[in-house]
Amino acid sequence: MATSIFDLCGDRPAENTAESDDFRLVEALRSGREEAYEELLTRFSQPVYALALRLLDDPAGASDVVQEVFLKVFRSIASFRGQSTLKTWIYRITVNEAHNARRWFFRHRRREVDLDTNPEDTRDWKENIPDEGRTPFEQAFGSEQRHMVEAALEKINPVFREAVVLRDISDLSYEEIAEILGVSLGTVKSRILRGREALREELAGSLKPRPALRLVPKTAE
Amino acid sequence: MSCEYVQERISPLLDHQVAPEERGAVLAHIECCRTCNAHYESMVSLRGALRSVNAPPVPERLNQKLRVLASHEHARRVSRLTLKARVDHWRGRIHLVMDNIMRPFGLPAASGLVSAVLLFALLAPSLSFARRTGTDEATDLVTLPQFSVASPAVNGLKIEDPDPAGTHFETVLELQISPEGKVWDWRVVQGSRELTPDLKQMILLQTFKPATFFGRPAWGTFTVGYRHEFRYIVRG
Numbered sequence: 233m234a235t236s237i238f239d240l241c242g243d244r245p246a247e248n249t250a251e252s253d254d255f256r257l258v259e260a261l262r263s264g265r266e267e268a269y270e271e272l273l274t275r276f277s278q279p280v281y282a283l284a285l286r287l288l289d290d291p292a293g294a295s296d297v298v299q300e301v302f303l304k305v306f307r308s309i310a311s312f313r314g315q316s317t318l319k320t321w322i323y324r325i326t327v328n329e330a331h332n333a334r335r336w337f338f339r340h341r342r343r344e345v346d347l348d349t350n351p352e353d354t355r356d357w358k359e360n361i362p363d364e365g366r367t368p369f370e371q372a373f374g375s376e377q378r379h380m381v382e383a384a385l386e387k388i389n390p391v392f393r394e395a396v397v398l399r400d401i402s403d404l405s406y407e408e409i410a411e412i413l414g415v416s417l418g419t420v421k422s423r424i425l426r427g428r429e430a431l432r433e434e435l436a437g438s439l440k441p442r443p444a445l446r447l448v449p450k451t452a453e
Numbered sequence: 454m455s456c457e458y459v460q461e462r463i464s465p466l467l468d469h470q471v472a473p474e475e476r477g478a479v480l481a482h483i484e485c486c487r488t489c490n491a492h493y494e495s496m497v498s499l500r501g502a503l504r505s506v507n508a509p510p511v512p513e514r515l516n517q518k519l520r521v522l523a524s525h526e527h528a529r530r531v532s533r534l535t536l537k538a539r540v541d542h543w544r545g546r547i548h549l550v551m552d553n554i555m556r557p558f559g560l561p562a563a564s565g566l567v568s569a570v571l572l573f574a575l576l577a578p579s580l581s582f583a584r585r586t587g588t589d590e591a592t593d594l595v596t597l598p599q600f601s602v603a604s605p606a607v608n609g610l611k612i613e614d615p616d617p618a619g620t621h622f623e624t625v626l627e628l629q630i631s632p633e634g635k636v637w638d639w640r641v642v643q644g645s646r647e648l649t650p651d652l653k654q655m656i657l658l659q660t661f662k663p664a665t666f667f668g669r670p671a672w673g674t675f676t677v678g679y680r681h682e683f684r685y686i687v688r689g
Binding site: 261263264266269270272273277278279281282285291295298299302303306307377378380381382396399400401403406421424425428429431432435436 | 523
């Protein structure tokens with residue numbers, strides 16, 4: 233006998249699996265199983281760091297934010313009610329911590345010099361991105377294009393940037409973005425649109441055109 | 454359908470956020486409008502470029518810090534799961550604090566105590582107590598000779614209570630008192646070497662309570678002096 237709507241219609245199996253994975257992981261964290269902590273870090277440390285880095289443009293600040301995020305996750309996991317997915321919950325904490333860090337940065341950090349770095353860390357993370365299986369020309373072109381995109385992302389309004397990053401880089405749905413940012417779906421659409429338009433203007437003429445729709449001579453409606 | 458309206462729909466169109474009935478009209482406009490088509494192409498390229506941006510690797514140092522953080526938080530959570538775990542946790546913390554306190558101070562304190570004991574053991578045999586002299590009162594452990602039975606006055610010589618302060622005597626004698634309380638010998642300390650017979654008789658008739666040392670009778674000295682009337686003083 234079917235016990236849920238997913239059993240009846242067979243829809244959303246991947247999402248259902250993700251929810252059960254989240255539930256299992258949360259329960260394991262609550263019961264203090266050590267491997268659950270490792271699993272949480274394995275699943276979320278990289279995307280959380282990537283998101284924090286895109287929102288802050290500062291590797292040291294992003295590292296601090298990531299540590300704060302996981303500290304909050306570990307300590308607040310008992311209060312996680314499962315009303316959203318674990319990923320959405322963690323991303324929301326990340327966005328909030330990034331906001332706090334950005335505010336703090338503009339007040340204090342700009343006068344400081346980071347001493348807690350080594351030569352490997354001080355190298356721009358963009359230089360470490362692996363890009364296998366491409367020709368040198370493609371690698372050079374791809375690398376240059378990525379640099380331009382990163383530079384353009386840093387220039388646009390942070391409010392629009394976080395929406396674009398969550399949508400196009402973190403690959404979240406509009407509903408998840410609305411939940412993470414705490415805004416309505418219409419606001420998310422608007423921010424993504426404005427962010428993409430701002431990026432398009434920043435990158436005007438520098439992006440490699442891709443084949444889109446085939447032009448057919450017709451009269452415009 | 455204006456170009457401005459269509460261009461606003463391009464971004465949601467790429468994310469499948471445009472209603473199906475409107476989607477066809479927008480696509481049809483893009484197909485036939487060069488400006489909107491260019492806009493669409495640039496938006497597709499931008500989206501492709503954004504998606505091609507690789508995820509930055511997590512720095513190794515951050516990875517280590519996160520592992521340490523996870524380990525601490527795991528220990529913290531485990532320590533709060535049950536009452537026994539809480540008690541064990543706090544016992545462990547107290548034990549750790551005591552260890553941290555005792556390790557720096559325990560060795561110096563123990564070595565200081567041992568040194569003190571060794572020094573006392575070495576010096577104790579050579580310790581001696583100063584002998585009490587003068588007008589200090591005798592203690593119970595060491596007592597001085599005292600008059601037991603005072604003889605009556607003989608030819609104007611009279612025994613009186615001791616009055617040592619500010620008195621000058623013509624003759625001062627130091628009597629040696631035996632443990633039996635008898636005068637064993639005397640020595641002239643000051644004055645005439647020749648004693649009168651009356652004085653000799655009176656001295657020999659005196660009986661003393663002997664000196665004691667730890668409660669047992671012992672030899673002692675008793676100093677007396679006389680002038681016109683016989684007086685005595687005790688000097689120890």
